[in-house]
Amino acid sequence: xSRWMLALGVWIVxxxxxxxxxxxxxxxxxDWVVACDNxxxxxxxxxxxxxxxxxxxxxxxxxxxxxxxxxxSLYDAKQSGYAPLRLDGRGxxxxxxxxxxxxxxxTTLVAxxxxxxxxxxxxxxxxxxxxxxxxxxEAVVSLNGLSAALLLMDAVQGRLDxxxxxxxxxxxxxxxxxxxPRAPHLRAYPGAPSLSEMEQRDIVQQTMAATRSQWLEExxxxxxxxxxxxxxxxxxxxxxxxxxxxxxxxxxxYRVDREPPYVExxxxxxxxxxxxxxxxxxxxxxxxxxxLGYLYKGRGIADCxxxxxxxxxGERFQLASLxxxxxxxxxSPGEWPELWRVVEP
Numbered sequence: 001x002s003r004w005m006l007a008l009g010v011w012i013v014x015x016x017x018x019x020x021x022x023x024x025x026x027x028x029x030x031d032w033v034v035a036c037d038n039x040x041x042x043x044x045x046x047x048x049x050x051x052x053x054x055x056x057x058x059x060x061x062x063x064x065x066x067x068x069x070x071x072x073s074l075y076d077a078k079q080s081g082y083a084p085l086r087l088d089g090r091g092x093x094x095x096x097x098x099x100x101x102x103x104x105x106x107t108t109l110v111a112x113x114x115x116x117x118x119x120x121x122x123x124x125x126x127x128x129x130x131x132x133x134x135x136x137x138e139a140v141v142s143l144n145g146l147s148a149a150l151l152l153m154d155a156v157q158g159r160l161d162x163x164x165x166x167x168x169x170x171x172x173x174x175x176x177x178x179x180x181p182r183a184p185h186l187r188a189y190p191g192a193p194s195l196s197e198m199e200q201r202d203i204v205q206q207t208m209a210a211t212r213s214q215w216l217e218e219x220x221x222x223x224x225x226x227x228x229x230x231x232x233x234x235x236x237x238x239x240x241x242x243x244x245x246x247x248x249x250x251x252x253x254y255r256v257d258r259e260p261p262y263v264e265x266x267x268x269x270x271x272x273x274x275x276x277x278x279x280x281x282x283x284x285x286x287x288x289x290x291x292l293g294y295l296y297k298g299r300g301i302a303d304c305x306x307x308x309x310x311x312x313x314g315e316r317f318q319l320a321s322l323x324x325x326x327x328x329x330x331x332s333p334g335e336w337p338e339l340w341r342v343v344e345p
Contacts, residue, residue, distance in 0.1 A: 021156045024273045024339035026324055029152070030145025033327050035337030036156045038273075039180045040064035043337045044149040046141045047327035053303070055330050056131060056139040060120070060150075064157050064181075066164060066174030072116035074098060074109040076131070076139065077330045082109055083132040083139075087122065092129070094119045120166065124150075186320055187313040188345040189290030192230040199236075199258065203228040206262045207238045207254055215242045215252040229287045232314055234258055235265060237292070239283055247300045251283040253292075268316040273339065276306050276324055292317055295333060304328035307336065318342075 025036040031049055036042040044060040055077035062070050076082060082100070085092040097115035100107050111119050123129060123143055131139035150167040154160050158178040161170030195203070204226045215224070226240040240252040256262045269292075271277070281296030290312035298304030306324040310317035322340035325331060 021152070023156060024322070025152075025156060026274055026326065026337070026339065027152060028327060029148045031142035032145040032149040033325065033329070033337070034149045034152045034156075035324070035339060036153070037337075037339050037341050039183055039341055040157050040178070041180070041341075042153040042156055044146070044153055045325075045329060045331070045337065046143075047325075047329035048142055049327075053301075053328070053330060054138070054140070056141060057330055058123075058129065058141045060116075060153070060166075062153065062157070062166075065179050066162070066177035068164075069113040070116040070120070070166065072098075072111045072119055074129075074141075076107075082107070086130050086132060087126040088128060089130075092119075092122065094122045117166075120150075183341055183343045184318075186311050186318055186342045186344055189312055190232075190314045191290075192232050192287065192314075194287065195228060195230045195236060195258070200228045202260075203236050203238060203256065203258065203262055206260070207256055207264075208240060210262070210264070211240070211252060211254060215240065215250070217243060227285075229285050230258070231255065231312060236262075237285055239285060241283075247297050247302075248281040249283075251279050251294075253279050253283065269310060270317060270319040272308055272319055272322050274324070276322060276339075277308050277319075281305070291320065297333075298326070299328055301328075302333055303330050305333065305336065307333055308340070 023036050023040055024038050027034045031046060033045045033047045034042065041063045046058040048054060057075050059073045059075065060070065062068050085095050097111045097119050098109040099111065101110045124147060126143050128143055129141040147167060154165045154167050159165040161168060162172040162174055162177050163169055164174045164177060208224065208226055220243045222244065224240055224242045226238055229237045231237050234257065236256055236258050238254045238256060242250045242252055253267065255265045255267045279294050281294055283294045285292045291309050292312065293309035295307040296305045304325045304327060308322040309320045311320045319340055320342055323336040323338050325336040
C-alpha cells in the first residue's frame with residue numbers, strides 16, 4: 001500500500017471518529033446514565049443497574065461550548081444530613097471543594113468549575129463513593145462506568161482531546177470545541193373560543209361512541225371518562241381516560257371537528273425523539289396555554305419514567321419539553337434529565 005493510500009485511510013478513520021453523536025441522546029453505561037439534550041447539554045447520573053432504591057446519587061452537568069463549566073452535585077434524597085464522604089473506604093480529600101446549596105428546602109453538595117474538576121479527578125481513581133453513618137438505605141455511589149460516561153459526554157460535545165475534555169484532555173484549544181446549536185423557537189398559542197357545556201357534552205358523547213372499538217377492553221376496572229377542549233374555532237381536542245393500573249392510566253386522544261358529525265382529524269403532534277412521547281400515564285390539556293402534556297411513572301415512587309409537553313400554535317402541536325430517566329435512581333419527575341429545550345415566544 002502506498003504512503004498516500006495509508007494517509008488517506010488514517011484521515012478517513014479520523015473523520016469517522018470525529019463524527020458527532022446524534023442528539024438528543026440517552027444511554028445507560030454500567031451504573032451510569034448519560035443524557036444529552038438537543039442543544040448538546042449533557043448530564044451523567046449515577047444509576048445502578050440493579051434498579052435497587054438508592055437515595056444517594058452523583059450528577060455531572062455541562063452545557064455545550066468550549067467555555068462551559070462543569071457542575072458536580074451530590075444529592076441525598078432522604079436528607080438525613082451529609083456525613084463525611086469516603087472513596088473506597090478512605091476520606092475524600094477534595095470534600096472541602098463541595099459546598100451545601102439549598103433549594104426548595106433541600107440541600108445538595110455542589111462543586112463548580114475548577115472545584116468540580118478536582119473532585120472528579122479524585123473520583124475517577126475509585127470504585128465507589130460512600131457516606132459515613134447509619135442510614136435506612138446504603139448511601140453508596142458506584143463509580144463503575146464513570147470513565148465511559150465522561151468519554152461519551154466529551155464525544156457528544158466535540159471535546160475529545162481538547163483542553164476541556166473530562167476524560168482525556170489533550171492539546172486541542174477549546175476554541176475548536178463546537179458551540180451549542182440554536183434552540184428551536186416555539187410559536188405562540190393564539191388562544192381559542194371556549195366550548196359551551198352543550199358542545200362539550202355532544203362532542204364527548206359522539207367521539208366516544210365513534211371510537212369505542214379502538215380503546216374498549218373487556219376487563220376495564222372503571223368507566224371511561226372524557227373531556228373536550230376547543231383547539232380553534234372549528235376543531236376540538238378530546239381526551240378519554242380509558243383504564244388505570246396502580247399508578248398509570250391509559251388514554252385515547254382525538255382531534256375532531258366542532259360541528260356534527262365530529263369528523264376525526266390528524267392530531268398533528270410533532271414526533272418526539274427516541275420513541276418517547278406515548279400519551280399515557282397521566283395526560284392533560286390546559287386551554288389557557290395550549291399545552292398538552294403527559295407524565296408516565298416507571299414505578300410508583302416516580303423515581304423513573306418520562307414526561308413531555310406540546311404547545312398548540314393554532315394548527316399543530318409543537319414539541320415543547322421532554323424528560324426521561326429509564327433507570328429508577330431516586331430522582332423525582334422534576335429531576336429526570338431534560339432531552340428537549342426550546343425558546344419561548
